[in-house]
Amino acid sequence: MDNDIYKKLHSEGYLGDDSYKQLSQKHLTQLFSVHWELKTLLYLGVMLLSGGLGILIYKNIYTIGHQAVLAFIALISIGCFIYCFKKKLKFSWGKVKAPNTGFDYILLLGSISMVTFVGYLQYQYQVFGLNYGMATFIPMLALFFIAYYFDHLGILSMAIASLALWMGVSVTPKTLLAYGTFNSEQIIFTYVAFGLILLTFSYLTQRFNIKNHFKFTYQHYGVHVTFIALLAGYFEYYNTSASLIWMLPFFALATYIYVDAYRERSFYFILLTILYGYFALACLITRGLYNVMEYDAIYPLLLCFIASAIGLIFLLININKNLKRDDHI
Amino acid sequence: MIIYKKEWLNNKYIIDLLKPDYTAGRITKEEFIKINAAHPVGFYMPGLMVRVGLFILTLIITIVATSLLSLMAFISVPMGSPGWPIFLGVICYALLEFLTKGKHYFHSGVDNALLYFSAGLFGGGFIWVIIDAHITTSDNLLVAMVIALLCIYLTLRFSDIITAAVACVALFACVYFFWAMMGKFGLATMPFVMMITAACTYFGFNHLGKNAKSLYYADCVAIVKLISLLILYAAGNYFAVNRLNNMLNSLDDSHTAIPFGFIFWIWTIVVPIVYIWFGLKRKNTMLLRTGMVLVVATVATFRVYYHLLPIEIMLTLAGIIILAGAYTIIRYLKIPRHGFTYAEPEEANTTDSLNLEGLAIGQATSHLPPAAQAPISRFGGGSGGGGGSSGDF
Numbered sequence: 001m002d003n004d005i006y007k008k009l010h011s012e013g014y015l016g017d018d019s020y021k022q023l024s025q026k027h028l029t030q031l032f033s034v035h036w037e038l039k040t041l042l043y044l045g046v047m048l049l050s051g052g053l054g055i056l057i058y059k060n061i062y063t064i065g066h067q068a069v070l071a072f073i074a075l076i077s078i079g080c081f082i083y084c085f086k087k088k089l090k091f092s093w094g095k096v097k098a099p100n101t102g103f104d105y106i107l108l109l110g111s112i113s114m115v116t117f118v119g120y121l122q123y124q125y126q127v128f129g130l131n132y133g134m135a136t137f138i139p140m141l142a143l144f145f146i147a148y149y150f151d152h153l154g155i156l157s158m159a160i161a162s163l164a165l166w167m168g169v170s171v172t173p174k175t176l177l178a179y180g181t182f183n184s185e186q187i188i189f190t191y192v193a194f195g196l197i198l199l200t201f202s203y204l205t206q207r208f209n210i211k212n213h214f215k216f217t218y219q220h221y222g223v224h225v226t227f228i229a230l231l232a233g234y235f236e237y238y239n240t241s242a243s244l245i246w247m248l249p250f251f252a253l254a255t256y257i258y259v260d261a262y263r264e265r266s267f268y269f270i271l272l273t274i275l276y277g278y279f280a281l282a283c284l285i286t287r288g289l290y291n292v293m294e295y296d297a298i299y300p301l302l303l304c305f306i307a308s309a310i311g312l313i314f315l316l317i318n319i320n321k322n323l324k325r326d327d328h329i
Numbered sequence: 330m331i332i333y334k335k336e337w338l339n340n341k342y343i344i345d346l347l348k349p350d351y352t353a354g355r356i357t358k359e360e361f362i363k364i365n366a367a368h369p370v371g372f373y374m375p376g377l378m379v380r381v382g383l384f385i386l387t388l389i390i391t392i393v394a395t396s397l398l399s400l401m402a403f404i405s406v407p408m409g410s411p412g413w414p415i416f417l418g419v420i421c422y423a424l425l426e427f428l429t430k431g432k433h434y435f436h437s438g439v440d441n442a443l444l445y446f447s448a449g450l451f452g453g454g455f456i457w458v459i460i461d462a463h464i465t466t467s468d469n470l471l472v473a474m475v476i477a478l479l480c481i482y483l484t485l486r487f488s489d490i491i492t493a494a495v496a497c498v499a500l501f502a503c504v505y506f507f508w509a510m511m512g513k514f515g516l517a518t519m520p521f522v523m524m525i526t527a528a529c530t531y532f533g534f535n536h537l538g539k540n541a542k543s544l545y546y547a548d549c550v551a552i553v554k555l556i557s558l559l560i561l562y563a564a565g566n567y568f569a570v571n572r573l574n575n576m577l578n579s580l581d582d583s584h585t586a587i588p589f590g591f592i593f594w595i596w597t598i599v600v601p602i603v604y605i606w607f608g609l610k611r612k613n614t615m616l617l618r619t620g621m622v623l624v625v626a627t628v629a630t631f632r633v634y635y636h637l638l639p640i641e642i643m644l645t646l647a648g649i650i651i652l653a654g655a656y657t658i659i660r661y662l663k664i665p666r667h668g669f670t671y672a673e674p675e676e677a678n679t680t681d682s683l684n685l686e687g688l689a690i691g692q693a694t695s696h697l698p699p700a701a702q703a704p705i706s707r708f709g710g711g712s713g714g715g716g717g718s719s720g721d722f
Contacts, residue, residue, distance in 0.1 A: 005343055014364045019356040031670040032612040041655040049648025055641035267378035302397040309390040313383060320379045
């Protein structure tokens with residue numbers, strides 16, 4: 001079927017003789033790639049092996065002893081890092097490619113075992129005592145360093161998660177860990193701060209051109225965390241009029257992200273701001289109408305939802321037309 | 330039958346076919362631009378992110394709008410007629426037809442949402458009718474048939490893979506319920522009937538897929554083939570047959586023996602291997618990947634009945650074997666052998682923005698009178714060396 005199309009295009013003069021010859025022999029010369037299948041197998045193998053070893057150690061911990069396990073984990077971690085230091089390409093502030101397929105996985109294994117090692121040490125021997133802040137701060141610094149030094153996006157995500165952990169832990173260390181309950185007011189403020197830090201990082205990343213491709217990760221986490229934290233703040237103070245103050249930074253941020261995404265032609269962030277903004281606006285409209293009309297508000301409310309959503313659809317279509325480019329995230 | 334303009338569908342197929350050839354450097358940029366210009370595709374097909382956004386927003390609108398209408402209609406009268414969802418479905422469907430026909434939406438999110446929503450409303454309404462009719466003997470069969478007919482119609486009209494998948498599953502359900510009506514004999518032969526049906530479906534659609542007429546439904550044919558491969562395996566899987574047998578004879582799950590059990594064990598073990606074998610032989614990605622997934626299913630099935638090794642030993646051993654095997658194959662395929670390679674597939678490159686917009690601009694400017702010669706060469710130079718660019722891609 002495909003060959004008929006090639007033949008037709010050739011006879012209509014759209015394809016030159018050389019191209020046609022190449023195309024008609026494509027199925028003879030084309031190789032069948034088993035790249036993703038083999039990669040999946042590799043990944044599966046690592047998962048099975050680590051899972052199996054984990055259970056094995058867990059079941060035999062009293063015969064093996066904690067020190068032996070710790071030494072083993074440390075050995076894996078050190079081995080991985082030695083390999084990575086030997087194999088890595090030259091450091092640069094731009095994007096650095098991995099030297100081979102296995103490199104990223106080995107670096108990931110080394111980082112995970114390092115974090116496990118520190119966690120194990122703290123859990124079993126309380127090396128940092130009750131100073132949980134330190135226990136999370138040190139791995140976080142190490143992870144950020146590894147992410148930048150070896151240029152690994154996955155480890156950057158791990159580092160961001162441990163930054164969140166560290167901030168959460170250092171604000172309310174005892175209550176969070178000991179009772180599992182936390183003072184939500186404090187947590188909300190912390191996470192607003194966390195989100196803003198990430199957004200600042202994303203801005204600085206681009207402004208000073210430090211590992212420019214990290215920007216997306218920072219912005220991705222930053223946008224979600226900040227928007228959700230601000231909305232959480234709004235609902236936390238819902239019964240007071242102070243809640244409306246939370247909406248100011250929300251819409252200011254939404255405008256900023258929207259303008260930035262428009263300039264960057266990133267449809268992902270445009271869509272995010274539109275959807276988060278729509279949700280916030282819907283909350284405000286609901287509240288306003290309910291205050292004025294009580295339960296009769298349902299009809300104008302539903303009409304409002306429909307009208308605004310239709311408006312947003314036209315907005316999206318319009319933005320798409322204006323940007324007119326293959327969208328990327 | 331299909332709602333979309335056939336000429337554009339043909340053109341879209343040609344462009345999609347040649348895109349990888351262009352990125353792989355088998356055709357030159359000029360040829361690609363020329364073909365692109367000669368085969369216009371007028372559909373509204375936004376990128377993935379826009380599609381997701383449009384889908385979510387349309388879904389919100391339809392849900393709110395239907396609840397508003399329902400609220401207004403039933404403020405005085407109590408709810409209670411299957412005609413209502415069908416009526417709403419008709420409205421949705423009319424809107425869908427208008428947008429696809431008038432505005433040329435092509436799987437753009439808006440039409441997807443309307444399609445699934447109206448299909449849901451129609452299906453719900455018809456099921457309601459059937460339940461109201463209180464037929465007790467062939468309730469399920471009737472429901473499956475109605476859903477199948479509905480989804481077949483929608484698939485033929487809109488060439489959508491999700492309706493195609495639902496239609497396929499509903500048809501298999503029809504066969505199942507129909508054969509179950511045969512009583513004891515039907516239940517005893519059920520696995521074999523399902524196997525035969527699935528195999529026939531697979532080969533039938535495989536044949537159909539090679540026909541030029543099915544070009545508009547290529548994705549739908551693929552999904553139907555995938556589902557029939559899975560059902561073909563599941564129909565003979567020991568675990569599935571065992572549990573179904575227990576359920577139909579109202580036994581509890583401690584019964585692990587089934588008549589002719591060895592046939593099903595052979596089937597459980599052999600089918601994934603056959604899939605992988607043919608996947609490699611025919612260089613068919615779908616067979617290969619399905620086979621790989623089904624190997625996992627087979628191992629899981631095996632472990633339900635036989636505990637040869639403790640779980641941690643098995644995991645560790647399997648991990649070592651898989652790692653060693655994958656590593657060996659990767660080393661072996663460093664140089665392509667027997668038509669296989671470890672290099673990334675070339676289609677992956679097309680996801681990097683292949684800037685058709687830029688190409689179109691280049692196309693438009695190349696028709697300018699000779700006075701504009703200088704700027705043209707600058708255009709060409711900007712995107713990789715004009716005529717000599719074929720090697721770059």
